[in-house]
Amino acid sequence: MGNKKLRVACYGARGAYTYEAMEKQFGNREKEVIFCPLFEDVVKAVREGQADYGVVPMENSSTGGITEVYDLIQHYDCAIVGEQMVKIEHVLLGVPGATLDDIDTVYSHPQGFAQCREFFMEKRNWKQQPYFSTAQSAEKVAREGKKNQAAVASRTAGRLYGLQVLKDAIAFNSSNYTRFFIIGPAMEIADDADKITLVLSVRHESGALYHVLGYFFYGGMNMTHLESRPIKGKPFEYFFHIDVMGKLRNPANAQTLRGIESMSTYFKILGNYPSYTHKEES
Numbered sequence: 001m002g003n004k005k006l007r008v009a010c011y012g013a014r015g016a017y018t019y020e021a022m023e024k025q026f027g028n029r030e031k032e033v034i035f036c037p038l039f040e041d042v043v044k045a046v047r048e049g050q051a052d053y054g055v056v057p058m059e060n061s062s063t064g065g066i067t068e069v070y071d072l073i074q075h076y077d078c079a080i081v082g083e084q085m086v087k088i089e090h091v092l093l094g095v096p097g098a099t100l101d102d103i104d105t106v107y108s109h110p111q112g113f114a115q116c117r118e119f120f121m122e123k124r125n126w127k128q129q130p131y132f133s134t135a136q137s138a139e140k141v142a143r144e145g146k147k148n149q150a151a152v153a154s155r156t157a158g159r160l161y162g163l164q165v166l167k168d169a170i171a172f173n174s175s176n177y178t179r180f181f182i183i184g185p186a187m188e189i190a191d192d193a194d195k196i197t198l199v200l201s202v203r204h205e206s207g208a209l210y211h212v213l214g215y216f217f218y219g220g221m222n223m224t225h226l227e228s229r230p231i232k233g234k235p236f237e238y239f240f241h242i243d244v245m246g247k248l249r250n251p252a253n254a255q256t257l258r259g260i261e262s263m264s265t266y267f268k269i270l271g272n273y274p275s276y277t278h279k280e281e282s
Contacts, residue, residue: 080271
């Protein structure tokens, strides 16, 4: 990725989990961070040349895939060049001096609420207000300074915006992780790239998907993720977004993918990049 100053579009704000993923990916590289309130803003910034790279969440271990991200990467013709994994540790944040008894309104991203649903089952009288991101929710609560307002976000966000922790560890899954995509305007295939993300569609007939996926099995390629998305204008027909372990430069893997492409009505490789597991083990 060279030594020039990077421009990185990052979903959310300072203190967001996406920001942590960006720091893990780019380390101490000199960079200008462009914060974006919407997933689409991140992808557009990369596509239109306003950013060299973008960082977006795409899957949570508790609540599953963030399907909008798949659609945006495909729609704007961006490429996946890396992935990161961040442990999600939600806390309830309020202004200094507030207590749980003061709270009646809570802000967070919808995913934040979903990942803490058991906690909020016990707080049915609280109003849950969806907001752009967890970090932006913390910033809003801090900016407005109202004792009745709280945010679901990280401890880091609380520290950055001067909030106090009202309740610790409110996510229902203590092993809660989010996977993030690092996207660019074009594919970058590093020597240690070992994961491929692709999107395909198949004929709308019995057994079509089964036969296509069989290529992965017989080709010895381990499929790690499968997500379906409806095709606009074609009711009950779908794009399938697939993650599989493999290397485009490996002749056997390339042959398997050519076989899959021949069986598909639409086929596109979105990226071949180093997996998070690979980086952690190296």
